[in-house]
Amino acid sequence: MDSENRAPSYFRNWISVIGIIFSIIMFVTIASLFLLDFLFKVDNPYLGIVTYMVAPAFLIFSLILILVGAWIERTQRHKRGYVRRFPVIDFNNPTHQKWMYTAWGVITMFLLFSAIGIYRVYNFTESNTFCGRICHTVMKPEYTVYHNSSHARVTCVQCHIGHGAEWYVRSKLSGAYQVYSVLANRFSRPIETPIKNLRPAQETCEQCHWPQQFYGAVEQDHHYFLPDETNTQWKTRMLMFVGGGTPPYGKREGIHWHMNISNKVYYIATDEKRQTIPWVRRIGMDGKEEIFVDEESGYTAQNPPKGELRTMDCMDCHNRPSHIFKSPTDAVNEAMTSGTISASLPYIKREAVKALVGKYASDEEGVKKIQNSLEGFYQKKYPLIWSGQKDKIDQAIKTIVGLYQMNFYPEMNVSWKVYPENIGHFISPGCFRCHSGRHKTADGRMIATDCTSCHAIIAQGAPGAMETKVEGLEFKHPDQAVGEAWKDMPCFDCHTGDIA
């Protein structure tokens, strides 16, 4: 073919040229970021977004630009009267053959890279980095404490999404709305729970935990410090009856009795947080149905409250398997037990809790005021200890600041108070939402409340002077002044996570 009388390529126009330049730049950028990600495993959420979402979008845009330029050029030439519309391709022509092979190669490469790219996008949007670190402020509380939980090796999506295309798509649709609400600054602080569309536990938790396996009892040790000058110690050792999965294994009436294997429990809550549960239905193995109603609520078996009828599953008790925001008393007790806060400092339990529960506008303010309040206290009240045991005080303050940063997030209004834990009955109703002593059938049968239905206290008392009994002891309150008040009042009426 004679190049002299061949029309110049349609791609010779400014739009296409810009498109070509940008495509090359984007291609090189993506290729280098790709290598960076593969070779060095850089853990930066923004790198992922740029490599697998933003840059490919620009590349596709640039490629479209090339075609648009050519299209405009062609239309204009057509108007000016060019006759030839489409190039004639002749496979016997060696030049055309060469072009064909090149085009074929480029298209194959493009498809291959797109496939890898799409796969990487899929993986990336399922990663902890994507879930936890993109919306930095929003997810910071959950992301931080998650790393401290027994599920730190379980990915966010294993609990929040689970297997299957349907839930993947659903999660991305709601995810798109979440991205919008973050960009538009319309998300609630704190994030509302319970999560309305959380996938049922059968398809998440039970992929790893085998419900039938629960039997026998597990031992728990609780170590407490009273808020007095000597931080008086108290220990309680208990056996939790975690059985109940299947009758052949141990005690049938254990805690995991509720788990839909031999029994089903349904309930209706009258508040958003599912903390008030006046109406409970149980269907036993034999198909027998019983309805328990809170006798003070005014509802009856036939006249239930309005609201969603929920089937009880793991999350109704284990609502904090991974995002545990500890109460100040729990957090300080644990640190004192491990020795990172020295129990020999006078009033350290009381002062640490007091400092942690203060209202602070930001993380920095909290850290500073906690330091000031504790330093001020020892400087003023115990000058000898302040001068003689400064290193112990410094170590304690460092630990308390750490506890604050782990469990309190003023920017999101997150603390133990907004996310009540449903395991137990110490500082929130938990089990006592139903095991209240008021939930009864029409003929007066009550959901169990005696202290030994769920656990047995096998030892309690001051360390070194503990009374023990394998069959179980009656609970003794650590603060003698409280006496037997716990028999008439639930613990959470006095205990809130602060000093009672």
Ligand code: HEC
């Ligand atoms: C072991 C399972 C599990 C894992 C792993 C997990 N979550 Fe959760 N997450 C839950 C449960 C259960 C809830 C509470 C649901 C409720 O109360 O409705 C929750 C609640 C949340 C909430 C709502 C606010 C709150 O504190 O209740 C956010 C946000 C969240 N998770 C983010 C994450 C992120 C980000 C990751 C990964 C870094 C993650 N989750 C990993 C089980 C899990």
Ligand code: HEC
């Ligand atoms: C991908 C697997 C996986 C999934 C999904 C999972 N877990 Fe776990 N879970 C584990 C493993 C492994 C452990 C033991 C961790 C250890 O002991 O260090 C564990 C421990 C636990 C414990 C005991 C430890 C503790 O902190 O008291 C509870 C309770 C628990 N899981 C509840 C749940 C609940 C509820 C869900 C669903 C929201 C869930 N798990 C989802 C793997 C999983």
Ligand code: HEC
């Ligand atoms: C009625 C409330 C309740 C329900 C429902 C429930 N659990 Fe538990 N579970 C408990 C309590 C209470 C404990 C013991 C105390 C603790 O772990 O803090 C426990 C302990 C556990 C443990 C640790 C047991 C051990 O041997 O150390 C695992 C794991 C667990 N539950 C998983 C699950 C899973 C998975 C489900 C759903 C299939 C579930 N639980 C449903 C209340 C419940």
Ligand code: HEC
């Ligand atoms: C939604 C209501 C509800 C909640 C919340 C609840 N339970 Fe239950 N539980 C029941 C019902 C209903 C029964 C069956 C009562 C009956 O038939 O006597 C039951 C029975 C039990 C039993 C068997 C008692 C026996 O010996 O008869 C144990 C153990 C138990 N629950 C432990 C717990 C623990 C521990 C928690 C908190 C982690 C808890 N439950 C939270 C409704 C609930």
Ligand code: HEC
């Ligand atoms: C419906 C079951 C149930 C009943 C009834 C029950 N408990 Fe508990 N108790 C629990 C669970 C679950 C926990 C939480 C264990 C944990 O922290 O994992 C708990 C925790 C405790 C603790 C440790 C508190 C802490 O967190 O440090 C004490 C002490 C205790 N119970 C005493 C009692 C006494 C006294 C009674 C009788 C008035 C009683 N319990 C009745 C289920 C029950």
Ligand code: HEC
């Ligand atoms: C009438 C109010 C009242 C009731 C009810 C009550 N307590 Fe207490 N409790 C106190 C006071 C006051 C203290 C000493 C101050 C403090 O530590 O909060 C205390 C201290 C404690 C402590 C040691 C301090 C800590 O929190 O580490 C434990 C543990 C405790 N109580 C457990 C329980 C349990 C479990 C129940 C329910 C079975 C219960 N209390 C019921 C008032 C009460």
